[in-house]
Amino acid sequence: MSYHIGVVEDDANIQNIVSAYLKKEGFTVTIHDTAENALELWETQPPDMWILDIMLPGMDGYDFCKRIRQESEVPIIIISAKDEEVDKILGIELGGDDYLTKPFSPRELVARVKRLLKRTNLTIDANDPAQEKVKVDQLLIYKGDRRVFWNGKEQDVTTKEFDMLLLFAENVNRAFSREELLVKVWGDDYFGSDRAVDDLVKRIRKKLDDIQLETVWGYGYRLRSEEE
Known part of the structure; x- marks a missing residue:
C-alpha cells in the first residue's frame, strides 16, 4: 500500500527536500503552501498523514491541527522553527503526534513517518469491525486490538487496566460503585478486597496523566467529560 502524505509547508526548498525523500520511500506526496489549500485536500482526498509547518501565511499550523483533530485521529507530525518547550507542548496538546524542530534531517523525518504509521496501525483496514473505537x-481505545492511546501516544496497559478504561469510556460520566467495578472487571466470582479497584485506578491515573477519572467519595469512580 502506498500511503498518501499531505505536506503543508510554505518554504519551497523544504517542500522539495521532504517530497523527494518521501517519494523515494514509496509514499504519495501532496504539497500545499497554505492551510486553507490543505483543507480543500482534506475534503476531497484526505491523506493518511499530515506533515505540518506551524508558521504559515493565513491560518497557522496550530489552528489547522485543531481543525483536523475535530474530525479525525489521522497522524500529524509538526515541523517548526520554534524550539521553545511551550510551543512543542502546545502542538502536542492541540493534537500533534510528533514534533520536529527546524533544521532537521530528512532521513530522521522519514524514520518518524514510518514509525508513526506503524504505531497507528494504518496497515489494517479502517472498515474492519475489529477497529471499532471509543474516544x-x-x-482513544481500539476495542478489537485492545490498544489504548492517550494524547495521541499509545500506552502499555494491562488486561485489567484496559477493561476498566473501556468500561468507563463506554459509560462516560456514569458513577460506578467499587462493587460494580469488581464484578464488571474482575468477574462475579472474585472474592478479593475492593482495594483492588483503588489500586487499579491509581495505576491508570499514573499512566494517563491528567485523565479525568474522578473519585465519587464513599461510592466509587467515574470518568468525567465535559463534551458529553
Missing part, C-alpha cells in the same frame, strides 16, 4: 477527550 473520550484525549483517550
Whole structure:
C-alpha cells in the first residue's frame, strides 16, 4: 500500500527536500503552501498523514491541527522553527503526534513517518469491525486490538487496566460503585478486597496523566467529560 502524505509547508526548498525523500520511500506526496489549500485536500482526498509547518501565511499550523483533530485521529507530525518547550507542548496538546524542530534531517523525518504509521496501525483496514473505537477527550481505545492511546501516544496497559478504561469510556460520566467495578472487571466470582479497584485506578491515573477519572467519595469512580 502506498500511503498518501499531505505536506503543508510554505518554504519551497523544504517542500522539495521532504517530497523527494518521501517519494523515494514509496509514499504519495501532496504539497500545499497554505492551510486553507490543505483543507480543500482534506475534503476531497484526505491523506493518511499530515506533515505540518506551524508558521504559515493565513491560518497557522496550530489552528489547522485543531481543525483536523475535530474530525479525525489521522497522524500529524509538526515541523517548526520554534524550539521553545511551550510551543512543542502546545502542538502536542492541540493534537500533534510528533514534533520536529527546524533544521532537521530528512532521513530522521522519514524514520518518524514510518514509525508513526506503524504505531497507528494504518496497515489494517479502517472498515474492519475489529477497529471499532471509543474516544473520550484525549483517550482513544481500539476495542478489537485492545490498544489504548492517550494524547495521541499509545500506552502499555494491562488486561485489567484496559477493561476498566473501556468500561468507563463506554459509560462516560456514569458513577460506578467499587462493587460494580469488581464484578464488571474482575468477574462475579472474585472474592478479593475492593482495594483492588483503588489500586487499579491509581495505576491508570499514573499512566494517563491528567485523565479525568474522578473519585465519587464513599461510592466509587467515574470518568468525567465535559463534551458529553
